Amino acid sequence: MKNFKYITFLLFSIVAFTLGSCKKETTEPTPPTDPFADLTYIGETQAVGAGAIVKIYAEEALFVGYNRIYVALYDSANPQTQLTDAHVTFNPMMDMGMMQHSCPFENPSTTVETNTKAFKGSVVFIMPTTATGSWMLNVKVHNHANGEHGMASLAINVVEKSEPKLITFISDFDNKKLFVTLIEPTEPKVGINNITFGIYEKQSMMDFPAVDGYMMEMEPEMPSMGHGSPNNVNPVSKGNGLYTGAVNFTMTGYWKINLDFKTINGDTIKLDQFFDVTFQ
Amino acid sequence: MKNLIQITIIVTVGMFLHSYGYTQEHTAKVIINDSLKNAIDLEGVVIIGDSTSAKTEDFKPVEGQRTDEIIEDLQGVNIIRRGNYAAEPTFRGMSSGQLSMTIDGMKIFGACTDKMDPVSSYVSSNNLESITVSSNNNNACQGSNIGGGFDFQTKQAQFSSHKEISGSAGIGYQTNGNGRLADFNLNYGDSAWALNLNANYQKFDNYKAGGGQTIKYTQFEKVNFALSSSWMPSNTQIFKAQFIYDDAYNVGYPALPMDVSFAGGRIYSLSYKKYLPNSTLFLKAYGNNITHIMDDTKREFVPMHMDMPGKSDTYGAFAKSEFNIGEKHHILINPDYYYNVSFADMKMYPNDPNRPEEPVMYMITWPDVRRHSGSLMIQDRFTINPQTELKYSGKIEYVTSKVFSEFGIQQLEVIGKDGTIPSTYILGNGNAILTYQLNHSTQLFGQLGYAERQPTVSEGFGYYLYNSMDGFDYIGIPDLKKETALKSSIGLNWKKNKTVLETKIYHYQFQDYIIGIIDSTYDGMTIGSNGVKVYENIPSASISGFEVKVHTTLFKTIRFQNQTQFTYGVDHESNPLQMIPPLQNSSKLGYSYKQIKFQLEAVVAAMQNNPRLDAGETTTPSYGIVNISGHAPIKLLQQPTSISIAVNNLFDSNYWDHLDWNSVPRPGRSFIVNLRMRF
Numbered sequence: 021m022k023n024f025k026y027i028t029f030l031l032f033s034i035v036a037f038t039l040g041s042c043k044k045e046t047t048e049p050t051p052p053t054d055p056f057a058d059l060t061y062i063g064e065t066q067a068v069g070a071g072a073i074v075k076i077y078a079e080e081a082l083f084v085g086y087n088r089i090y091v092a093l094y095d096s097a098n099p100q101t102q103l104t105d106a107h108v109t110f111n112p113m114m115d116m117g118m119m120q121h122s123c124p125f126e127n128p129s130t131t132v133e134t135n136t137k138a139f140k141g142s143v144v145f146i147m148p149t150t151a152t153g154s155w156m157l158n159v160k161v162h163n164h165a166n167g168e169h170g171m172a173s174l175a176i177n178v179v180e181k182s183e184p185k186l187i188t189f190i191s192d193f194d195n196k197k198l199f200v201t202l203i204e205p206t207e208p209k210v211g212i213n214n215i216t217f218g219i220y221e222k223q224s225m226m227d228f229p230a231v232d233g234y235m236m237e238m239e240p241e242m243p244s245m246g247h248g249s250p251n252n253v254n255p256v257s258k259g260n261g262l263y264t265g266a267v268n269f270t271m272t273g274y275w276k277i278n279l280d281f282k283t284i285n286g287d288t289i290k291l292d293q294f295f296d297v298t299f300q
Numbered sequence: 301m302k303n304l305i306q307i308t309i310i311v312t313v314g315m316f317l318h319s320y321g322y323t324q325e326h327t328a329k330v331i332i333n334d335s336l337k338n339a340i341d342l343e344g345v346v347i348i349g350d351s352t353s354a355k356t357e358d359f360k361p362v363e364g365q366r367t368d369e370i371i372e373d374l375q376g377v378n379i380i381r382r383g384n385y386a387a388e389p390t391f392r393g394m395s396s397g398q399l400s401m402t403i404d405g406m407k408i409f410g411a412c413t414d415k416m417d418p419v420s421s422y423v424s425s426n427n428l429e430s431i432t433v434s435s436n437n438n439n440a441c442q443g444s445n446i447g448g449g450f451d452f453q454t455k456q457a458q459f460s461s462h463k464e465i466s467g468s469a470g471i472g473y474q475t476n477g478n479g480r481l482a483d484f485n486l487n488y489g490d491s492a493w494a495l496n497l498n499a500n501y502q503k504f505d506n507y508k509a510g511g512g513q514t515i516k517y518t519q520f521e522k523v524n525f526a527l528s529s530s531w532m533p534s535n536t537q538i539f540k541a542q543f544i545y546d547d548a549y550n551v552g553y554p555a556l557p558m559d560v561s562f563a564g565g566r567i568y569s570l571s572y573k574k575y576l577p578n579s580t581l582f583l584k585a586y587g588n589n590i591t592h593i594m595d596d597t598k599r600e601f602v603p604m605h606m607d608m609p610g611k612s613d614t615y616g617a618f619a620k621s622e623f624n625i626g627e628k629h630h631i632l633i634n635p636d637y638y639y640n641v642s643f644a645d646m647k648m649y650p651n652d653p654n655r656p657e658e659p660v661m662y663m664i665t666w667p668d669v670r671r672h673s674g675s676l677m678i679q680d681r682f683t684i685n686p687q688t689e690l691k692y693s694g695k696i697e698y699v700t701s702k703v704f705s706e707f708g709i710q711q712l713e714v715i716g717k718d719g720t721i722p723s724t725y726i727l728g729n730g731n732a733i734l735t736y737q738l739n740h741s742t743q744l745f746g747q748l749g750y751a752e753r754q755p756t757v758s759e760g761f762g763y764y765l766y767n768s769m770d771g772f773d774y775i776g777i778p779d780l781k782k783e784t785a786l787k788s789s790i791g792l793n794w795k796k797n798k799t800v801l802e803t804k805i806y807h808y809q810f811q812d813y814i815i816g817i818i819d820s821t822y823d824g825m826t827i828g829s830n831g832v833k834v835y836e837n838i839p840s841a842s843i844s845g846f847e848v849k850v851h852t853t854l855f856k857t858i859r860f861q862n863q864t865q866f867t868y869g870v871d872h873e874s875n876p877l878q879m880i881p882p883l884q885n886s887s888k889l890g891y892s893y894k895q896i897k898f899q900l901e902a903v904v905a906a907m908q909n910n911p912r913l914d915a916g917e918t919t920t921p922s923y924g925i926v927n928i929s930g931h932a933p934i935k936l937l938q939q940p941t942s943i944s945i946a947v948n949n950l951f952d953s954n955y956w957d958h959l960d961w962n963s964v965p966r967p968g969r970s971f972i973v974n975l976r977m978r979f
Contacts, residue, residue, distance in 0.1 A: 210663065211710025244650040244658065245604065248823040251716055268714040270764065270825065273661030274650065300659045
């Protein structure tokens with residue numbers, strides 16, 4: 021009889037537990053969120069002549085390295101109306117008094133992003149804002165709504181990250197000045213990480229085209245323990261100066277990603293370059 | 301707080317629940333009968349305890365021995381020493397995942413990724429009633445395994461026909477290592493209730509090897525409490541509750557780069573046994589929580605400070621029912637379920653003065669692996685005729701393990717494995733032993749079995765686990781195949797007058813034997829490591845050997861026992877397997893007069909010149925040691941008291957066994973004195 025009670029109790033507990041865990045999942049309507057909530061607001065200005073307000077967003081405060089830039093256009097006459105039919109081009113400029121130079125960049129595509137309805141491009145800043153040099157992000161807008169052209173110039177601040185995302189060297193092969201930026205992973209984790217680099221060359225003070233077709237050899241290393249990691253995939257050229265591969269981190273902490281650059285024929289461009297990646 | 305609750309629950313429940321002390325006697329007797337008289341399962345042997353003439357206590361009259369010292373004495377058993385504490389038992393060259401280790405039938409899995417906390421470390425020697433070593437993997441309550449296993453039976457609360465309090469208290473001292481030991485046992489029993497409290501304390505400093513060299517990091521301190529209570533509401537049923545609390549502090553491991561600051565076990569159970577006409581039913585539910593914290597803060601020279609805590613929680617329940625079918629069949633049915641969660645991680649503290657901002661490095665070495673296992677075992681003891689008995693059994697187990705740590709799943713990506721898929725195994729085990737009584741003094745037996753086991757958590761999911769013996773980091777592979785073995789043994793037992801001869805030959809033929817193989821595509825993680833080994837199934841391996849034991853009594857007062865064991869193991873390429881003990885022989889000469897006992901023991905091990913080189917083994921020289929001990933009753937404070945005196949390693953030999961990691965010498969000569977009062 022006692023056993024019967026126990027069994028009954030046990031059955032009840034199981035039933036109660038099962039019912040408890042079968043609670044229906046209610047799907048509440050999600051309130052509309054600001055599409056720019058995840059982005060960092062950089063600044064805004066008028067594109068004089070195009071009848072547009074230019075608002076600039078980025079994924080984080082602008083830094084030396086590869087920055088994704090979002091350009092949102094609004095009608096000057098009716099600032100609530102976002103303009104989605106336009107052509108936007110960049111011309112970032114560093115003014116150092118005696119001289120000026122630009123940096124590598126990729127103009128936004130002609131169509132807007134679905135979520136933000138902004139034009140997305142990228143700029144690789146090659147030096148930080150300093151006391152003697154300041155960056156200006158020039159954005160040329162061709163507003164298809166009214167057919168007008170205009171230019172917006174926004175003074176911006178570019179910082180150097182504590183862990184640099186850009187390295188610069190002279191090619192041993194052809195003496196070109198090259199810029200290599202670590203684009204991904206932005207949030208490194210233990211496990212497999214997609215890794216993306218951008219390679220650009222300096223042809224003139226104003227011209228920094230992307231370089232494709234190089235070979236990269238990558239070897240991650242944990243300097244304080246002297247070990248690497250298995251199953252990494254060397255980045256390969258994907259066009260537009262981008263190189264993608266995979267890097268494995270076996271644990272959290274400070275990693276050094278060692279890189280060798282070679283031409284397609286195996287001639288050495290530069291050896292023993294590296295990026296530091298620290299995460300917890 | 302959690303512990304306190306556990307204690308409270310156990311104590312409260314213990315007040316009206318009950319141990320199977322009485323039952324325990326039965327089981328023990330059964331095994332003794334089986335092994336020594338009827339020889340039903342010659343592979344199962346019971347040692348220590350009291351009352352029977354064949355028990356080890358008569359042969360080793362020293363009190364205050366440690367559990368691993370007792371284990372090492374068993375036939376077929378060797379221990380792997382990494383320090384002076386909690387040596388890991390092996391049986392016929394098989395260890396860890398190939399053996400099952402249980403306490404009173406409860407499955408317990410160590411929380412140390414380096415196997416530094418074998419289950420035996422959670423039972424103190426004075427709480428140990430008996431040890432069953434069985435080569436039969438179908439032995440009740442053992443998980444699927446290849447080599448059988450150890451079950452450590454703890455002391456049970458004893459009933460008494462009238463209200464009775466009894467107990468003992470002992471103190472001991474060992475000169476080598478400044479060892480201080482104290483133990484205490486208290487039993488209350490009446491005809492329906494019984495309660496037993498057992499306590500044990502040990503503290504050792506660094507010991508000196510033979511010749512006088514101090515072996516650093518061999519200290520330890522340990523405390524163990526065990527509470528067992530029994531309630532017998534009627535003659536046919538017994539309830540029992542038990543709780544074991546074990547803490548070890550500051551345990552040194554000279555063979556490893558790290559020590560253990562804390563190791564703790566909390567083990568608890570409730571059980572019920574019912575006697576029915578012609579059958580018995582036994583139910584048990586249990587749980588245990590094991591914590592193991594490794595660190596190197598006490599080491600002088602470390603390239604980098606590290607912490608490696610581990611945790612293993614197991615909960616399970618099983619039932620055993622025994623009944624007869626007709627005159628000739630005795631059936632045992634044993635369904636079993638357990639659930640284990642293993643988690644271990646590692647923090648590494650960088651110390652580059654040029655990079656003070658460098659963060660702590662972190663990884664998970666056991667990625668929250670949760671394992672469910674359900675099994676059913678059925679055994680029939682079939683008396684074919686008065687001379688012949690066949691015991692056969694079959695077991696089927698379903699076991700599934702899954703990684704629950706997201707971080708751990710990401711780590712598995714690194715080695716190209718998908719941690720979201722559970723590792724599932726269906727394991728079948730079968731065994732048959734035929735015993736034939738040739739004539740009054742001679743008995744023959746033959747055993748044939750098939751066994752399968754799943755990989756251990758380390759073999760399946762371990763992540764860069766450093767093995768300081770071979771200097772490699774080990775990586776587990778979640779989709780390893782199960783290891784299987786065909787096992788066979790034959791034996792002959794001969795008994796005439798007071799002389800007993802037991803011999804057996806055994807052979808294990810493995811398939812898909814699990815072993816670490818060097819993989820040079822991986823980089824060693826540990827500073828100074830030799831590289832990485834990945835667990836793999838090698839096509840085959842084999843272990844074979846023999847055991848011979850002679851026991852005789854001369855002039856009623858002198859006893860002699862000689863025991864020889866030999867194991868030989870090779871892999872599919874005829875390379876020696878690792879951790880295979882050499883030829884060993886031990887002799888004991890005992891003299892007893894009234895209650896005074898004296899014993900001389902000599903242990904000899906041959907050289908092991910078949911080391912597995914890629915496992916970091918080297919040739920181990922032969923050694924021989926002599927131990928002497930004596931035991932005498934005295935009267936102290938009107939209480940029966942006994943004194944034991946012993947000298948271990950009488951000639952102060954500097955030696956180590958082949959299974960001792962990194963050839964760390966064992967203790968040199970030690971004088972031991974132990975005083976025990978009974979009341």
